[in-house]
Structure formats: structure tokens, C-alpha cells
Amino acid sequence: MIKPKLLYSRKDMLEENLRILRKRGVDYRKIAEIAFNQQSKYSDTINLEDCEDSVLKILSLRDVFHILLLGAEIDRLTEEEKFEGPIQDILAHDLGVFGVDEILGLAVAGLFGVIGQTNFGDIDVNKPGIIKELNDHGTGEHKACHTMLDDIVGAIAAAASTRVAQMSMEEEAQRDLSVTQEKLF
Numbered sequence: 001m002i003k004p005k006l007l008y009s010r011k012d013m014l015e016e017n018l019r020i021l022r023k024r025g026v027d028y029r030k031i032a033e034i035a036f037n038q039q040s041k042y043s044d045t046i047n048l049e050d051c052e053d054s055v056l057k058i059l060s061l062r063d064v065f066h067i068l069l070l071g072a073e074i075d076r077l078t079e080e081e082k083f084e085g086p087i088q089d090i091l092a093h094d095l096g097v098f099g100v101d102e103i104l105g106l107a108v109a110g111l112f113g114v115i116g117q118t119n120f121g122d123i124d125v126n127k128p129g130i131i132k133e134l135n136d137h138g139t140g141e142h143k144a145c146h147t148m149l150d151d152i153v154g155a156i157a158a159a160a161s162t163r164v165a166q167m168s169m170e171e172e173a174q175r176d177l178s179v180t181q182e183k184l185f
Contacts, residue, residue: 008065010097011013011060013060013064013065015066016069017059017060017064017065017068018059020068020072021059021153024075024146024149024154025133025134026130026134026149028052028056028134029145030130030161031055031130031153031157032048032052032054032055032129032157032160033048033130034060034128034154034157035049035051035054035131035160035161035164036089036161037184038119038122038123038128038157038161039051039161039168040096040109042165043168045168045171045172046164050164050167051160054109054161054163054167055156055157055160057064058159058160058163059106059156062141064108064111067107067152068152070112071101071104071148071151071152072148072149074091074148075145075149078091078145079144091145091147094135094145094146094147096125098147100122101147101150101151101152102151104150104151104155105120105152105155105158106155107155108152108155109158109162111159111160112159112163114156115162115165116155116158116159118160119157119162120155120158122158123158124151124154127154134146134149134150134153135150176177
């Protein structure tokens with residue numbers, strides 16, 4: 001019997017997450033654009049490259065790996081009509097009061113605290129960029145299901161937005177500290 005692979009390195013998890021996102025029609029740079037647009041209005045030191053780096057870091061985290069694997073698989077199985085009973089229709093139509101998809105999103109965004117969750121709420125309500133595309137693609141003639149993915153992608157953007165803001169604040173704090181120390185000596 002072949003022993004199943006259960007543990008993955010951060011590099012392996014990142015590569016698999018990027019593969020899953022590409023397969024589902026999502027380029028990580030589109031996620032970074034949402035993070036950039038969310039944070040750049042608060043700070044002129046935020047740049048798109050830092051947002052892209054943050055998205056890649058977040059995609060290498062184990063919890064994000066597990067959540068993205070699960071969410072993408074649920075969406076795929078829904079498309080193939082593999083679920084039985086009411087859950088098939090609830091998932092296929094992304095029922096607004098379902099909420100489990102938001103729970104997965106909150107879990108990802110929560111890795112960056114309450115601000116991450118607040119940022120996720122903003123993204124979930126306003127559905128910018130690729131989030132809207134994923135949400136709309138699951139309706140009408142397309143028959144694609146992104147019930148889980150749109151929230152997970154939104155949460156990754158929220159986490160990246162929060163991470164970049166935290167990094168920017170840390171850099172500012174370090175500059176302030178060095179100025180204060182110069183004045184003392």
C-alpha cells in the first residue's frame with residue numbers, strides 16, 4: 001500500500017494553490033489588485049508589488065491551503081452535481097443565507113485579526129474585480145460554481161490588504177523610532 005502524502009512544504013502548498021486558482025480562472029495578481037485598491041486609499045506607501053508578495057505569502061500558509069483545497073473541491077463537485085438533497089441546490093445557487101462559504105472566508109481573513117475580517121466584510125459586500133467575475137460566472141448559462149471560491153479569494157485579498165497595511169505601519173514605526181533615537185543622542 002502506498003502511503004498517502006499528507007504534509008506539504010510551504011513551496012508545495014503555494015504551487016498547488018496557484019494551480020488550483022489558475023484552473024478555476026483566477027490569477028493571483030487579480031487578488032493583489034483588490035488588496036492594493038483596498039489599502040492604497042489609506043496610504044501612499046502601498047504598492048502593487050507588495051500586495052502581490054503578500055498574496056503569495058498567504059497562499060503558502062497551511063490553513064489557506066486546506067481551505068482552498070476544500071472550497072475548490074466543493075465547487076467542483078457541485079458543478080458535477082455530486083451532492084444529494086437540498087445541499088446541491090443550495091450550493092449551485094449560492095443561496096444568500098447559506099453562510100458556510102463566508103465562514104471559510106472569515107477563517108482565512110481571521111489569520112490577520114479583526115481588521116482582516118473587517119476587510120473581508122468590505123470585499124464580500126462590494127465584490128470588486130475578480131470576486132464579482134467569480135460571483136457572476138456562477139449564474140446564468142455558465143453553470144460554473146464559485147460559491148466557495150469567491151469568498152475564499154475575497155478573504156485572501158483581505159488578508160493581503162491587512163498584511164500590507166501592517167507592514168507599512170511597522171516601517172513607519174521603525175522610521176519614527178530612528179528619528180526619536182537621533183534626537184536623544
